Amino acid sequence: MFGRFCYIFYDGQMRRISALCAAAAVHAAYPIHAQTLIDATDASGIEFVHQTGATGAFYFPEITGSGAGLVDWDNDGDLDAYLVQSGSVTGNSDGSPVDQLFRNDLDAGDGPGSLRFARVTEESRATVAGYGMGVAAGDIDNDGLTDLYVTQYGRNVMLRNLGGGRFADVSAESGTDIGDWSTSATFFDYDRDGWLDLFVVNYVAFSAKENPSCYAATSRRDYCGPSDFEPRPDRLLRNLGNGRFQDVTLPALGEHRAGPGLGVVATDLNQDGWLDLYVANDGEHNHLWLNHQGLRFQEDALFAGVAVNQRGVAEAGMGVAAADFDEDGDVDLFVTHLMGETNTLYRNDGDAGFLDVTAPTGLGAVSRGYTGWATRWLDLDLDGWLDLVSFNGAVRVLETQAQTGDPYPFRQRNQLFISQAGQSFVEVPAAESGALGQLASSRGAAFGDVDNDGDVDVLLNNGNDRARLLLNPRTPRRWLGLRLVSGEGDQPGAGAVLSFDRGRPQHRQVRADGSYASANDPRLLFHWTSGQQPQSLEIIWADGTRQSVGVPATGRYTTLRREP
Amino acid sequence: MKNVLLAACLMIGTATAAESFLVPEFDPTGLEPAVAQQIAEFLADLSGQAMAADLMAAEEAELYGQAGRLFQAYGFLSQAVESYQRGALLDPSQFAWPYLAALAYSDLGQQQAAINSLRIALAIRPAYSAAVLRLAAIYRDLGDLAAASLVMRSVEQSGSKDPAVLAALGEHALALGQPEKAVAYLEQAVAGVPQATRLNYLLGQAYRSLGDRPKARDYLARAGDVGISPADPELAVLDEITTGEILHLLSGRKAYRAGDFAAARGYFQRALAANPDSVRARVNLAAAEAESGNVDQAIAQLEVVLGAEPDNVASLFNLATLEWGRGRLERADQLFGRLLTLQPTDTRAHLERARLLIQLNRPEDAQLHLTTAKGDLVTFKQAALTEIEMLLDQNRVQQAMSTADEARSLLPADSEVALTHANLMATAPGGLRDSDGALELARRVFEFDPSPAAAESVALALASLDRCSESVQWLTRAIELAGQSGLDTARLAGMRSRIEASQTCRP
Numbered sequence A: 001m002f003g004r005f006c007y008i009f010y011d012g013q014m015r016r017i018s019a020l021c022a023a024a025a026v027h028a029a030y031p032i033h034a035q036t037l038i039d040a041t042d043a044s045g046i047e048f049v050h051q052t053g054a055t056g057a058f059y060f061p062e063i064t065g066s067g068a069g070l071v072d073w074d075n076d077g078d079l080d081a082y083l084v085q086s087g088s089v090t091g092n093s094d095g096s097p098v099d100q101l102f103r104n105d106l107d108a109g110d111g112p113g114s115l116r117f118a119r120v121t122e123e124s125r126a127t128v129a130g131y132g133m134g135v136a137a138g139d140i141d142n143d144g145l146t147d148l149y150v151t152q153y154g155r156n157v158m159l160r161n162l163g164g165g166r167f168a169d170v171s172a173e174s175g176t177d178i179g180d181w182s183t184s185a186t187f188f189d190y191d192r193d194g195w196l197d198l199f200v201v202n203y204v205a206f207s208a209k210e211n212p213s214c215y216a217a218t219s220r221r222d223y224c225g226p227s228d229f230e231p232r233p234d235r236l237l238r239n240l241g242n243g244r245f246q247d248v249t250l251p252a253l254g255e256h257r258a259g260p261g262l263g264v265v266a267t268d269l270n271q272d273g274w275l276d277l278y279v280a281n282d283g284e285h286n287h288l289w290l291n292h293q294g295l296r297f298q299e300d301a302l303f304a305g306v307a308v309n310q311r312g313v314a315e316a317g318m319g320v321a322a323a324d325f326d327e328d329g330d331v332d333l334f335v336t337h338l339m340g341e342t343n344t345l346y347r348n349d350g351d352a353g354f355l356d357v358t359a360p361t362g363l364g365a366v367s368r369g370y371t372g373w374a375t376r377w378l379d380l381d382l383d384g385w386l387d388l389v390s391f392n393g394a395v396r397v398l399e400t401q402a403q404t405g406d407p408y409p410f411r412q413r414n415q416l417f418i419s420q421a422g423q424s425f426v427e428v429p430a431a432e433s434g435a436l437g438q439l440a441s442s443r444g445a446a447f448g449d450v451d452n453d454g455d456v457d458v459l460l461n462n463g464n465d466r467a468r469l470l471l472n473p474r475t476p477r478r479w480l481g482l483r484l485v486s487g488e489g490d491q492p493g494a495g496a497v498l499s500f501d502r503g504r505p506q507h508r509q510v511r512a513d514g515s516y517a518s519a520n521d522p523r524l525l526f527h528w529t530s531g532q533q534p535q536s537l538e539i540i541w542a543d544g545t546r547q548s549v550g551v552p553a554t555g556r557y558t559t560l561r562r563e564p
Numbered sequence B: 001m002k003n004v005l006l007a008a009c010l011m012i013g014t015a016t017a018a019e020s021f022l023v024p025e026f027d028p029t030g031l032e033p034a035v036a037q038q039i040a041e042f043l044a045d046l047s048g049q050a051m052a053a054d055l056m057a058a059e060e061a062e063l064y065g066q067a068g069r070l071f072q073a074y075g076f077l078s079q080a081v082e083s084y085q086r087g088a089l090l091d092p093s094q095f096a097w098p099y100l101a102a103l104a105y106s107d108l109g110q111q112q113a114a115i116n117s118l119r120i121a122l123a124i125r126p127a128y129s130a131a132v133l134r135l136a137a138i139y140r141d142l143g144d145l146a147a148a149s150l151v152m153r154s155v156e157q158s159g160s161k162d163p164a165v166l167a168a169l170g171e172h173a174l175a176l177g178q179p180e181k182a183v184a185y186l187e188q189a190v191a192g193v194p195q196a197t198r199l200n201y202l203l204g205q206a207y208r209s210l211g212d213r214p215k216a217r218d219y220l221a222r223a224g225d226v227g228i229s230p231a232d233p234e235l236a237v238l239d240e241i242t243t244g245e246i247l248h249l250l251s252g253r254k255a256y257r258a259g260d261f262a263a264a265r266g267y268f269q270r271a272l273a274a275n276p277d278s279v280r281a282r283v284n285l286a287a288a289e290a291e292s293g294n295v296d297q298a299i300a301q302l303e304v305v306l307g308a309e310p311d312n313v314a315s316l317f318n319l320a321t322l323e324w325g326r327g328r329l330e331r332a333d334q335l336f337g338r339l340l341t342l343q344p345t346d347t348r349a350h351l352e353r354a355r356l357l358i359q360l361n362r363p364e365d366a367q368l369h370l371t372t373a374k375g376d377l378v379t380f381k382q383a384a385l386t387e388i389e390m391l392l393d394q395n396r397v398q399q400a401m402s403t404a405d406e407a408r409s410l411l412p413a414d415s416e417v418a419l420t421h422a423n424l425m426a427t428a429p430g431g432l433r434d435s436d437g438a439l440e441l442a443r444r445v446f447e448f449d450p451s452p453a454a455a456e457s458v459a460l461a462l463a464s465l466d467r468c469s470e471s472v473q474w475l476t477r478a479i480e481l482a483g484q485s486g487l488d489t490a491r492l493a494g495m496r497s498r499i500e501a502s503q504t505c506r507p
Helices: A019-024 A249-253 B007-012 B033-050 B057-073 B077-090 B096-107 B111-124 B129-141 B145-157 B163-175 B179-192 B198-209 B213-221 B233-241 B245-257 B261-274 B279-291 B295-308 B313-325 B329-342 B347-359 B363-373 B380-393 B397-410 B415-427 B435-448 B452-464 B468-484 B490-501
Strands: A007-010 A013-016 A068-071 A080-083 A100-104 A117-119 A131-138 A147-155 A157-163 A166-169 A179-188 A197-202 A235-239 A245-247 A261-267 A276-281 A287-292 A296-299 A320-323 A332-335 A344-348 A354-356 A372-378 A387-392 A415-420 A424-427 A442-448 A457-462 A468-471 A479-486 A497-501 A505-509 A524-527 A536-540 A546-549 A557-561
Touching: A068 A131, A068 A457, A080 A457, A147 A197, A197 A261, A235 A249, A249 A296, A249 B397, A261 A320, A276 A320, A320 A372, A320 A505, A332 A372, A387 A442, A479 A497, A505 A524, B033 B057, B033 B245, B057 B077, B057 B096, B057 B233, B077 B096, B096 B111, B096 B129, B096 B233, B111 B129, B129 B145, B129 B163, B145 B163, B163 B179, B163 B198, B179 B198, B198 B213, B245 B261, B245 B279, B261 B279, B279 B295, B279 B313, B295 B313, B313 B329, B313 B347, B329 B347, B347 B363, B347 B380, B363 B380, B380 B397, B380 B415, B397 B415, B415 B435, B415 B452, B435 B452, B452 B468, B452 B490, B468 B490
Parallel strands: A068 A442, A131 A179, A179 A261, A372 A442, A479 A557
Antiparallel strands: A007 A013, A068 A080, A080 A100, A100 A117, A131 A147, A147 A157, A147 A179, A157 A166, A179 A197, A197 A235, A235 A245, A261 A276, A276 A287, A287 A296, A320 A332, A332 A344, A344 A354, A372 A387, A387 A415, A415 A424, A442 A457, A457 A468, A479 A524, A497 A505, A497 A536, A536 A546
């Protein structure tokens, strides 16, 4: 029955969704008895409760944070965890909660059962206070150690990795201590000078002193939306290579209409070899900054077809996921949105621009009931095709929950969409979605292989709730894990694209950005099915240099170094 | 505290005709008092009617339907659905209840239930366009283009010339990957309702699919937020039910943002009627009045606001702008001054006050505000360009050149800044003039952005080099480009005549 048609599930009913889907779905649809992700928080040692600091004043920042990071900052081969805390919008004081760092003490030899994190916030000296929003990761000084950039409602913080699990706050001397309301950020080398530059996404001009009163249709007091405030311009900071960054926003981006930005990815969207930027704006046109050879950027989202949805309506862009989901060689975009809107899938059709294929791929109606935040393309069922997750949580009071007396009526379940051979998607029903079915007000999520077993796990930050570590319980049989590094310091090969041919080429970019306000595992994972055979690997480094390498041993992670 | 309105009425109802009138539970905690009161009174009234001895099933259905409308109007969607379901059960011949239930289901994200309800409604009134188009839209949303096409076929066959229907047909054709057909429908729709600027986006995408990039860019440049919907009297009824301030404010702001100022004005007036002391309703009404061209009414509303709240910065800014527009410059300056005392970091206010002070011939004061406005990314460019203009009026060309250099270093990719710089280089006196540099810069901008302004700058640079005939050619080009864009060409034509008439054309 599942061999020929795509199905979608509503209220326990199953029905065929379209002729288009039927024609495309040559692979078996989602097997309904599969477990998806399991909640491993209790045993992991990660104990973190996010605090929005809500006091009933409905301060807008309370509803937007916070993110998470999965970053191997001690270079021991496993992913450590960073969780962004918020606190009080009107100012944290001594004793207020701070961001938390957890060291991964994974003993790879013993398998996933030995996964254990230890809280190392104090010894790391990365005690970031302030009203936290997100975290980005990148090696800013090419010493092979991953540094962190924490965005805040308030002053942002650059944490230079000193080695030995310790950090130093270099915000002021590096010139990165932007004092605005920053949400997401990404490190990328836009001018190919070998140093990672920084793009910081800013949201709106909110002041607790001038906190406006906003209301729901019911007339009940509720959180405001971005249209109640002026959007703040994003910032591009060029890494000068001497520990300092220079603000080049105006010279590089020119004058433009600022947008209330929440999500960002740096990726080559027009395949000219230069990293572009895509910014998801909340309720206004998204920005597509096309990189003109590292000299300047041109905003062209409207013409490209990624500013608004197919109907020409600007949506509330939150999180962004970028990857080649249909394996046609170019990067596609998925953006999560507000309840009442759909999430939107923009398929890259090369010279023809992007096409909003949300509805024909089965991703339209299923997302209307949710407000999506963190999102990622990941091969959850290990069939070689990229599936999709959306972590959800409302930003306006959910009347159905408020009516039951729920003190935090913003909880929604998360969603998993299984790829049907890159042509369409089928949502895994709530009852089958394991830990994803838990109700929470999810925000940021970091994605990475926490237990090094060859699949992607999730570190999830929930608003006013406990953070969760969700593990993929499957055991991949055919997989290849790759870590790309370059230079004398073995710097992570940010922005490099790896083409893996296993009978059909797959293209994946080394990236830590995307999702929402979070830093992800930059390692690359490939899976294939029994009828396929790994054949070749080609790396295109961020500066355009190509390098062919033999297929290394499978079933493990291998470090690939750039040829001198 | 959880409270069930009408609990008493429900408990004591002996229900001769209606066994019991079941109002869904809901919690009125935190509602605007006027809203809570309206709902309580409305439901009590319905409940009282339901207790009448000789109530027919259809009449009881009507009462449930009215309760549903009230709940839906205020966003209590689950309660609305529950009420409509009871109404539809008692009177299956009534169109409104399944139709409105479908809208509520859709807003709750329950699209399959919405489809079922719409199908029931359309079996009763098959020609209700708004319902038909909604059904097709939901099928499209679900990715079921075949079902959507089936629905739209009847719409197409109806031969309707309603721009909303034509727009829907165009949108459907675009979803089906039929851009030529989409263009045909959408152009008819836009011709009928030019203010529906959202359709320009769809046309832009259709032309992009057809490979006509210039036309695509032309339409996209005119794309906006104003959409078009078919007449929907059932939905309009919901709008009339609400009496509280908040909902009207929300609707008004939505209309205002979409550029529908007349509708926004109506909503804000109703919000003010609901709460005559509401400052936010009055400030918003003033903005809508101003956008509608009713400047006197706008000013009157803002004066009332400032009488009650002298420190309302939004009113100060808007009133200053309006007074300035009426030529009352000193009064406008006072208002900006008061605003900046209250909010010294407001760079937009600094910029506007600087412009006003220039008009008041107080350049030294203006300079102070321009310097502050130049310190913010958002206002830098306009502040720099204003400063250049001011300095040129004072004949301080060297200083104007410095500001242009500063603006160019920060905004090297900005055409307007580059052309201003080029024009300055072409016309500056003595050693400050750099005609070759001006020509190179203007040509570079023209290659990137072939606008009338860029062509004019090339002409100016050529004139500066005494290459008069080439200058005339470029001015002719500028006039053509301006004409194509619907811009005034008289100034350019005058400039061309002067150059043609002179032996040497150096400015």
